[in-house]
Structures are given as structure tokens and as C-alpha cells.
Amino acid sequence: MWITIDTVLNLTIWVPAIVGAIRYKKINSAYYLFIILIWAGIVNENFSIYIINKGYYNIIPYNVYSLIEAFLVICLFKRWKLFNAQKWIFYVILMLFSLVWFIEVIIVTRFREFASYFIIVYSFTIVLCSINQLNKLIVTSEGNLLKNATFLICIGFILYFTYSAFVETFLKFDFYNLPLLRQRIYSIVVYVNAFVNLLYAYAILWIPKKQNFILPSSLPA
């Protein structure tokens, strides 16, 4: 019974992916990276299932995907002009991610373990960036925030990455020896994932359409 529910809930990632695919050509280019992020998640999940079924570990693709995901989300924030006031923060974050990933994945674990420290660092950074973006919208936005794609995506990021940081931290500190705690945390993960996926799908519906500018090149000769 559990497997059935888990499978169904895990399939919810396809909802934002399909909605994103349908709306991709119509939406504002500032959100392209978000749609790409959803698709990258699906590719990673299916590839992981494939190689696990072939009898291999999915450590290498998962670690590579983690780095790509971190970069995509930070670039998305840059596209949303979060770092406009202090552009150097964007580069510092990219450098930090690269450094932590390189040290943990290449030097310390040599692709033999999942990059837990890297996941904790980037999840926490994304949560802080999302909070910043959220507050910027709260202060400056004039419309209904529940119909604001950026606001909804940030809520999703905060929920998902906070939980992700918790899970990895508990895993790293070996708290999962507590059977009840482990059971509770894993049972919640599935629901958090499903809720965030549906929230992303709803957010994609509210992504503004791209602006059609009349450029000189489009004028008749």
C-alpha cells in the first residue's frame, strides 16, 4: 500500500513538467530556468531509476545533478534580479558551491558517497535567497501575491530545501539510528515533495506571458 502511495506522490513531478512544457513558448524568459530545473529533476530521477535497475549506484549522477540544480536555482535568482544591488554575492555563491562540491565530491569522497555537506550548504543558501526574494516581493509587489509565480516558487523552494537540509543534516549526524525519527522524516518527505510539485504547477500557471516588443527589425522594410 505504501509503495503505491509513494509511487503516485512521486509522479506529481510530471504535473509541473507537463504544464511547463505546454506554456514554455508563451512565458516570460525570466522563468525558463525554472522549467529547465523541473525537467532536469525528471531526467535525473528517471536516469537514477534506470541505473539502479541495472545494478549500479546512482551516486555519480546524483552528485552531478545536485551541482547543476544548485547553479540553476542561483542563476534563476539572478534572472529575477535578486543580486542587482550587490552583484558580487552571486559570484561568491557560485564559487562557494563549486568549492564545497569539488572538495567533498572529488577530493574527500571521490564519488563514493552522496555529497551531503554540499546539499546542506546549497539547500540552506537557496532557502536564504528565497526568503530574501519573498520579502522583496512582500514590500514592493502591488498585486495578489497568491497569483505571483515568483512568490509561489519561493514558497516551494523554502519548503523543499528546508526539509532537504534537515534530512541531510540528520543523515550526516547519524540521527537515523532512532527508528521512530527516521520513519517520521521519511514519511513526511514524500508529502512535502508532492505538495511542492503541485505548488510549482500552480506557480507555472501564473507565470506572466512574454512581452511582444516591436523592434525596428520587425518593421517592414
Next chain:
Amino acid sequence: MDPQKTKFYIAILLASVIIAIIIIYFAISLIKHQRRSLAINRQNVLSEIATLEKDRTRMAADLHDELGPLLSVIKMRINSIDVTDEDDREQQELSSRQIDEVLERLRGIARNLMPNTLVRKGLVKAVEEFTNAFNQTNHLKVHFESNLNQDIDEERSINIFRVIQEICQNALKHSKASQLLIRLNETKKGIQVLCEDNGVGFDYEKMLKEGKGLGLRNLKSRVEIMGGQFMIESRPGKGTQYVFDVPNAPA
């Protein structure tokens, strides 16, 4: 303590620390954005007021320097016509008087738009001149007192002058007051403007809720862009008191 329990407590502690950091960051970031937004709003109001004052100065100059001399020339030409008929002479004198009235009105409008005295002699003289002119033409009597000795920069002078102008107009239009007292005080921190009328008063909060009071909002904006504070005490039937504290300009 049982190692399992110790681990559990550490897990709880760690979770609490992470949540605390997130909440604190949320609060700090919200305050930061709020302040940035306020600064941008203030800058916008400042630009709007600067544009408004620039336009008023230009209009005052146009009225005074272009229309004024033109009307004077017209008056001179009318007066130079040699008329013999008594009716024509009467018409000539009437036209001349009307042109004088138009000229006087024109000067009044130009003075209201941008008083020369404010630029040449400063705030106190300009307010004196304004209140004297106001008392001559309106039933509301304005009493002006000042103990200001310091020189005030042009920007603050204009803003304080506009605030006083607006209060006089508000008292005249809405308060049904017979007396209005205006006092400019020099304080340790800056300038204080006190105004009090004996009119019918109004419910300030109710008026703001109803989206009325454009003039009052302008007053508030002007005081805020000078970094000052605005207080108003008014109740129906009890008159109105305004207090503006304008800090000294940073050195």
C-alpha cells in the same frame, strides 16, 4: 543519559537552531527591504516636489516677466490715445483700471507660485508678506510669530513655506475658523512649526480612511522628505493643531 536520548535531544536542538536562523534572517531581510523601499519612495516624492517647484518657478517668471510688461504696454497705449468725448474718456479710464487690477492679480498669482521675498529675504519675511496679503483678502485672520534667527537653506524654506500656505488654505476652505495662529520656533534639533485654528475641526483618521485629504498628505510628504515629523490634533468642534518638527540639515 541514554545515548539514544542524547542523540534525539541534539537533533531537536539542531532543528531549533536552523529554524531560528531562518526566522531571524526572514525578519532582518524584511526590515532591509522595507527600508530600501521607503528610501526609494522618499526619493520619488523628492523628485516630484522638485519638479513641481521648478514648474511653479518657471510659471511665476513667465507671468511676471512676460505677461506683466505686455499688459503695461497695452495700458500705456490706451492712455496715450487722445480722446475728446466724455464717454470715451470714461471707457479709457475704466480699461486702464481693469488692466491695473489684472496686473495686481497677476503679481499675486506669481507671488503665490514662487514668492521673490522667499528667495531674496528668507522664510520669515516671506511668511510675513504672505500672511499680510492673506489677511487683507480673507475673513480668516492669521497671526504669525517667529523666533527664528538661523539661515535656512532654500529647499527647506520652500517646503516650510508651502506647508504654511497649505494650512492657511485648508483653514480658510474647511475649518470655518476666524483666527489662525502660526508660530515658527527654533529648537535645539531644528525648526518647529506650530499652527492652531479655532475652527470646527475634523476626524483625521476617518478622513484618511475615506481617502480624502490630499492637501494633508502633501503636507505630510513635504515634512517627511525633510526628515521631519508631522503631528495633528483635531476633533470635531475643537479646532485643529498642527505640529511639524523639521530637523537641521546635515552638515
